[in-house]
Amino acid sequence: MTEALWPAPVATAAVDATVTIPGSKSATNRALVLAALADGPGWVRHPLRSRDSQLMADGLRALGVGIEETVNTATGGTGGGEAWRVIPAGRLHGPAQVDVGNAGTVMRFLPPLAVLADGPVHFDGDPRSYERPQHGVINALRALGARIDDGGRGGFPLTVHGAGSLDGGPVELDASSSSQFISALLLSGARYNNGVEIRNTGGTVPSLPHIRMTVDMVRKAGAQVDAPEDGGEKDVWRVTPGALIGRDVVVEPDLSNAAPFFAAALVTGGKVTVRDWPKHTYQPGDQLREIYTAMGGSCRFTDEGLEFTGTGRIKGIEADLHDVGELTPVIAAVAALADTESHLYGISHLRLHETDRLAALAKEINDLGGDVTETEDGLRIRPRRLHGGVFHTYEDHRLATAAAVIGLAVEGVQVENVATTAKTLPDFPQMWADLLSPASS
Ligand SMILES: O=C(O)C1=C[C@@H](OP(=O)(O)O)[C@@H](O)[C@H](O)C1
Ligand SMILES: C=C(OP(=O)(O)O)C(=O)O
Secondary structure: OOOOEEEOOOOOOOOEEEEOOOEOHHHHHHHHHHHHOOOOOEEEEOOOOOHHHHHHHHHHHHOOOEEEEEEEOOOOOOOOEEEEEEEOOOOOOOOEEEEOOOOHHHHHHHHHHHOOOOOEEEEEOOHHHHOOOOHHHHHHHHHOOOEEEOOOOOOOOEEEEOOOOOOOEEEEEOOOOOOHHHHHHHHHHOOOOOOEEEEEOOOOOOOHHHHHHHHHHHHHOOOOEEOHHHOOOOOEEEEOOOOOOOOEEEOOEOHHHHHHHHHHHHHHOOEEEEEOOOOOOOOHHHHHHHHHHHOOOEEEEOOOEEEEEOOOOOOOOEEEOHHHHHHHHHHHHHHOOOOOOEEEEOOHHHHHOOOOHHHHHHHHHHHOOOEEEEEOOEEEEEOOOOOOEEEOOOOOHHHHHHHHHHHHHOOOEEEEOHHHHHHOOOOHHHHHHHHHOHHHO
């Protein structure tokens, strides 16, 4: 398939901009699931509007949940802007068809909810959804009493035969390939007759901040959750059965999507402020403060948000990104422009993300003249002068934003299918143009 090429703009001066980043994908999709399972209507304010959140909303609608996408003009504590009203179905219904696209959150979070529907729910998605791990969810739901037909594939397409309820209870699974297996069961677990107790029997679970985000949101929806970080048993998460309440949830900006914008400050020796950066958050993107500081930037909170300043000189880093894997593509791009070598590790699970991110980053950066080697669980990136060329993106939004970062400093980078950023940031090309135009701030 030939996709249009987007000429990545070169920065001709240090950037100086203030950016509004749309809502967090992870928080939006959790809020939608919890609101759909609640005992009364709720609001999701400042939701992300992107392919992944539309897939989630459409999937829930297919099961009978009402989601009204409105612009809220109220000027209360939460301000105006977009707000989605979620009206639970009473009883989730099947038969239904759900498209999971290539959204990990939809693939993993909706089957545990579909077991509560009163009929079959058929799930299908992009070709890549057939390859991404789903065993943790399928095997766990079966062990908890659900009937799932997957034709022996262990993944999509599959049909969950909703029976209106699920026994639930204790279950073991291997969550070393995705934290989303655990989040998925925690989100629906309160609605199972016996709740759920999940024990990870595999290696270390990646993306722990995302599980903490789940635990926090499920608790705020009124359920009791025990988790290892609160003195609970290692590798065990428990939700007690009970009702969830329809709430008013305000979604934070997507801090992982701030990564390319702050990177622009580092690469050009400029300054970028991301508005409304939360002082306390469970998002992994908050770790950019530490990571980009180690790479030579400096940051501070201002009245508007978080401001990053760069010097134009980038230091390589040695970093375990196991907890914050989704930041890797953009960090790798920054590292490819650094003065010293970087070693990013703890991220073998990235081979099972939107694409094999380790292989894709190594190939694409090397095709621009870089020196990147894949290790068993990461990447070694050595400084080398890069040149222009086509950067393939493998339908991975974060490969496209990584390419844009390299393009700031390297003339002639052409990004294949920049539209793939629509997975979590549909306005990326315009936001990037605004960042680079003096009128942007
Ligand atoms: O639960 C979530 O919202 C996410 C969890 C992480 O998944 P993995 O644990 O599969 O890496 C992360 O990479 C993904 O972007 C979003
Ligand atoms: C891994 C990611 O997404 P998903 O939710 O599809 O797993 C990501 O956004 O980097």
